[in-house]
Amino acid sequence: MKEFASDKKSRVPAFLSFVVIALFYLAVFIAEQHLPATSMLFTVLKKGATYALVAVSMNLLNGFTGIFSLGQAGFMLIGAYTYAIFTIPLEQRESVYQYFQGGAVHFTVPVPVALIFAGLAAAFFAFLIGLPVLRLKSDYLAIATLGFAEIIRAIFQWNQLGPITNGSNMLRMFPNFNDFNIRNASGEVTVYLSTTIPFIIAGVCIALIVLLIHSGYGRAFKAIRDDEIAAEAMGINLAHHKQLAFSISSFFAGVGGAMLAMYQTTVQAKSFTSAMTYEILLIVVIGGVGSVTGSVFSSFLFVACSEWWLRFLDEKQMIGTFEVPLLRNGFRLVIFSLIIMIVVLFFRRGIMGTKELPDLFRRKTKEGIK
């Protein structure tokens, strides 16, 4: 993954990766037009795209800048709430804010603007928190950010903020992924876009992160990750760059949170627990810390396993007349945790290590690819 754009020999793999990604997008679009919209596949793809973006944003911090932050769920919460608050249609507010007389916000903004608001709000909070917190290192930073995520959740649930956040109650009725479908006058869907649009949003955001990683800033981030003292000696302003990475990562986590809101069709602070952060951290670890491709790949794998492929474990299965033992409600979670433990214990470098998509098309050199 080293500056493949500047190296002439590596143009072909980069081009091939681009083709693969484009074909994948095309496949998603075509599948969406022809397969039934109720298929589990699309649920997984939508949630996968959302998690991919959040995982990559977390990887930017943990894998590329070496800042071990566990505040991702908190920033997603800010993003999700900001998006929801600004997009709930005015005529629905009375019923959504049922205990707060329609709430305090009386305007809406278009969806793309709300998405950017979501990112900016998360980035703004990240900036404020970064001021004291980024002075800490490793474990201490992780604890501080984890604590912050919990505090944010409690603040959003606070009844006194109810007119804005709806307190403990959920926000709903805002535009979701299905509203991206193009309908004709009689309400029938003519072009399905409910999976393609989330892919485009996540794709654009991830592309921006990749561009950032390959820029001068990205090289500075990696230098900080490898050795802070050496990086400082080279003239990199540590505080400035860490703050930048933290805010940018949170911006995309915020956008990811807004996408999660659209996927869930409702937002409730209760669901943005530290368990969500751990899920994302797992995705990053399974994919490979320091690999954007790995994060994207493993988030689809993770979501597909947890939401779809392993669900059969929750039901009784018969092979002929033989009833498979142990299979019953809740067994899925046992198997799932086992798989995760095996991966974390024995495949610590994850699926991709630090490799990226273009590296897969590159001929292996003798010493392997780093």
Added chain:
Amino acid sequence: MRKILSALLVLALLVPCFAVADDLPVVKIGVFEPASGDSGAGGKQETLGMQYANQETPTVTIGDTEYKVELVYADNGSSTDKAPSAAQQLVSQQVSVALGSYGSAVSIAGSLYFKDANIPVIGVTCTNPQVTLNNNHYFRICFLDPFQGTVLANYAFKELGARTAYCLAELGNDYDVGLSTYFQQEFEKLGGTVISDFFPTGNSDFTSYLTNATMFNADVFFCPVSIAYSTQILQQAAAQNVTFPILGGDTLDSNVVANAAKGTNVKVVITTFYQEGANPTFDTGFKAWLNSNAEAMTNNGGNDMISAVSAMGYDAYYTALEALKAAGSTDSAAVMAALPSVTLTGVSGAIQFDETGDAIRTSAYVKTINTETGDWEFVAEQTVE
């Protein structure tokens, strides 16, 4: 290694294909319930009622054909971020109608997915008014929070003679906070004073809240919280020798709570959907089934006490069967069209839907725990004009 793993995964995917087919055609009813997470225990008990009903009546005659009823399960994990995929799972399995969920938040979170697929859902014990409001596909067979809050406030004010109430709710739990709000509104309207307080998720030390309530000279302690918290509150209240009775909503109606209060001198009063003994045939049948099925017994918390949610799950299953019969087809849209006019005399009372899709319920059962035996005892049937 990776190849072996992927081969195993593929094999695992093939397993469902081996399921044996029955001779009868199959109609699928989705069970949209939590089996894990905070409400896992309640969700399992609600599912038990459906399973028992399914075992009792495994077939249904739709039109002129006899169908085998298959329950399809999807665990919504008590969490709004898991609910959409669980709902989608049921949708992709083409269920004719879905039942659930325990917990209003997950019901609302899954709602749109059923709506898009034109599949009707029968809410079993989700009491938040928003579940059925402004939609045509969500129905409900239980009473609502405003009703329950009013009943409890009236009971506290008139029967217990309370003038000061202390409300405790979990921060971030819309059920707790909503029910407290309705309780507070009614109690203050009656002329009482309410002190309301919140505790953060995961809290396990309630002594300070109990002390606060004593300090304010509270006459009742209203805590419509999840089962896990309520057992802790009860034990800590017993340790403090509190003088006020503890009031709760339908969530407290569980044998787990009754066990926690056993041997203490705390008075617990709750409102609920069903009282054991109201329908002896159901009671004996359900108990016999629990005792013959070890797995069901475990899911019921290890004993054969009947939770109101199980009775509600039982009624929901029969409501679904009635709807299927009335629709005369397994098509979900036809079932949805047939549901509003379905009537049924269930074990929890008569079920009939109003124009929003809520069951018309005018009374709730008030129950208390006999602290010597650890059983729930019937107090009164409370109605509100």
